Amino acid sequence: MSGSALPLEIVDLRTTLFTRRGEMKAVDGLSLTVGAGETVALVGESGCGKSLSALSIMRLLPDPPARIVGGQVKLNGRDIVPLPEETMLGIRGKEIGMIFQDPISSLNPVTTVEKQIVEVLMTHTELGRGQARVRAHELLELVGMPDAARRLDAYPHQLSGGMCQRVVIAMAIACSPSVLIADEPTTALDVTVQAQVLALLKKLQADAGMAMIFITHDLGVVAETADRVVVMYAGRKVEEASVDELFENPLHPYTVGLIGATPTPGAERAERLADIPGMVPPLNALPQGCAFAPRCTRVMDRCLTEKPALTVPGPGRLVACFAAERG
Amino acid sequence: MAGELVSPTPALRGSARRTAALRLLRRRLIQAVPLMLGVVIINFCLIQMAPGSFLELMTAENQVSDPATVALLRKTYGLDDPVWMQLLKYIWALLHFDFGFSYRQNMPVIQAIWIHLPATVLLMVSSIALAISIGVAAGVVASMKVRTFWDSLVSIAAMFFYAAPSFWLGIMMIVLFSVKLGWLPVGGMMKIGGNGGVLDILHHLILPTLALGLFYAAIYTRVMRSSMLEVAQLDFVRTARAKGLSRNKVTIHHVLRNALLPVVTILGVQMGTVLAGSVVIESVFSWPGVGSLLFDSVSSRNYPVVLGIMVLGSLVVIAANIAVDLIYMWLDPRIEIR
Numbered sequence: 332m333s334g335s336a337l338p339l340e341i342v343d344l345r346t347t348l349f350t351r352r353g354e355m356k357a358v359d360g361l362s363l364t365v366g367a368g369e370t371v372a373l374v375g376e377s378g379c380g381k382s383l384s385a386l387s388i389m390r391l392l393p394d395p396p397a398r399i400v401g402g403q404v405k406l407n408g409r410d411i412v413p414l415p416e417e418t419m420l421g422i423r424g425k426e427i428g429m430i431f432q433d434p435i436s437s438l439n440p441v442t443t444v445e446k447q448i449v450e451v452l453m454t455h456t457e458l459g460r461g462q463a464r465v466r467a468h469e470l471l472e473l474v475g476m477p478d479a480a481r482r483l484d485a486y487p488h489q490l491s492g493g494m495c496q497r498v499v500i501a502m503a504i505a506c507s508p509s510v511l512i513a514d515e516p517t518t519a520l521d522v523t524v525q526a527q528v529l530a531l532l533k534k535l536q537a538d539a540g541m542a543m544i545f546i547t548h549d550l551g552v553v554a555e556t557a558d559r560v561v562v563m564y565a566g567r568k569v570e571e572a573s574v575d576e577l578f579e580n581p582l583h584p585y586t587v588g589l590i591g592a593t594p595t596p597g598a599e600r601a602e603r604l605a606d607i608p609g610m611v612p613p614l615n616a617l618p619q620g621c622a623f624a625p626r627c628t629r630v631m632d633r634c635l636t637e638k639p640a641l642t643v644p645g646p647g648r649l650v651a652c653f654a655a656e657r658g
Numbered sequence: 659m660a661g662e663l664v665s666p667t668p669a670l671r672g673s674a675r676r677t678a679a680l681r682l683l684r685r686r687l688i689q690a691v692p693l694m695l696g697v698v699i700i701n702f703c704l705i706q707m708a709p710g711s712f713l714e715l716m717t718a719e720n721q722v723s724d725p726a727t728v729a730l731l732r733k734t735y736g737l738d739d740p741v742w743m744q745l746l747k748y749i750w751a752l753l754h755f756d757f758g759f760s761y762r763q764n765m766p767v768i769q770a771i772w773i774h775l776p777a778t779v780l781l782m783v784s785s786i787a788l789a790i791s792i793g794v795a796a797g798v799v800a801s802m803k804v805r806t807f808w809d810s811l812v813s814i815a816a817m818f819f820y821a822a823p824s825f826w827l828g829i830m831m832i833v834l835f836s837v838k839l840g841w842l843p844v845g846g847m848m849k850i851g852g853n854g855g856v857l858d859i860l861h862h863l864i865l866p867t868l869a870l871g872l873f874y875a876a877i878y879t880r881v882m883r884s885s886m887l888e889v890a891q892l893d894f895v896r897t898a899r900a901k902g903l904s905r906n907k908v909t910i911h912h913v914l915r916n917a918l919l920p921v922v923t924i925l926g927v928q929m930g931t932v933l934a935g936s937v938v939i940e941s942v943f944s945w946p947g948v949g950s951l952l953f954d955s956v957s958s959r960n961y962p963v964v965l966g967i968m969v970l971g972s973l974v975v976i977a978a979n980i981a982v983d984l985i986y987m988w989l990d991p992r993i994e995i996r
Contacts, residue, residue, distance in 0.1 A: 389900060441990055
């Protein structure tokens, strides 16, 4: 464990779903790195393997059916994939924090906010109950909970979605983790609240220098939060670029399609939003070649028979597409 | 904080929840009045429809055949009044806690029931306590070891005790534990000539409690198991695991309390059937409770006692349901009190 190790480095992660209908490669050789203070967005449609990637990093896969079958997840230089469950208990919530999609259902409905925050503090720190309660109050203020002292006694159903998400964030950062995984943290929220939560996450991340993986299907959110973007399709990384480069010059036809399908405020009103025809193929029936080929506008013969490997079209960029290679 | 509306209900602190509980209690008690009235009217009419009257049996047993005496008795017990008048008189008497007179025990009905009530309440409480503790524990074990040997074992046992009639179970247990093994008494509540020491009563309580409670334990096991499995799928359980809590801690602190809610619900609904079941069990084990009294009173057409037991039984069920409501409220803060 060297001091210069990246907070998070994923190497060739493979997660497979073992089902009655066969094995499905939900995450197929994903590699990515996140530096301290950096935000990497994981983007793709539903079912592309984003959330399973996040749960793989947490080692919280629903087993059965899902299991990590290969690769490494290095947390501050240490591979956590082979670690026993007892060791993982000390890592979850302490070294990796996680924020979930639906804030209200992410909190236990029959327990007060305070107890839920205190619980994570008492699991991972030496704080006594009294100190943990003081700390819980501080954390709620840190995440900008209005009227924090009074909210400690509240139950989740007495709070709005935005307030619940602040509680979940408070729990995730309570032990100052080096990595924060946010799985669609704003999808279930109103747009105004979305903006507040995003601003909060950015501020907390900057203050603590956390590495953040931000999972979303919303490219508007990506543009606001991420430094780098990894686009996933059918369990594989198809493109990676800095956020500016990705929006300026998307290389993979799928990325082009995603950006085209995002509404832009300045656009002509009459202009129809582009969509990507077809659907993500089921994981147990992936085509032999490129998984995106059946929906691709630039499909070639080669795409139908051969899987494109990741290539380096420029500094800091990766793309897996034969058409993009040719330019 | 635009967009973050302040919650309409302020956090319920301890004292606020107590006030809410008292409000619920008052509301339920008011609701109980028409309910009890209905119970009295229906039961009174049912007994009127039953053939014969206790007077016939009473006169036959005492070999009274003098028409003048019979007429006097009819007048004493108010049997000459029209039925609606008898009903009104009965309700009026009930309002003064007068349940009538039992000729067999030669004491007021309320007193006859009062003597037998503690035994029944003891049997009901111990059976429900047994059912809940076994049901919850077995349900939790089955859900944590789902689709393993232990899960199947629990399911088979639950199926058996659910399907076995409680009187048969009672008799079989008497045969095994009392007759063959001689570990436990055959029946009764205390040793003949005993002074009713706590240990003696507990010794006698074991078999009737098992016979009555295991049926409900089987139901709670099944409900608890499926409820645990359902709650375990919910988002907040994943959050709890992401906090680094061990599986046992997640189960006990997060899953269990949420999973208990359906068990508490059916507990309230079943309170009446537990009372009914105790009638059967009491006669199997000669347990000197209200059930035995009811059985004896029905056989002897001692209708004032039968009616009194039904009315008091309904009171017990209503009271138990109020208690269950309060427990539910304590378990689930989302229950807003209307």
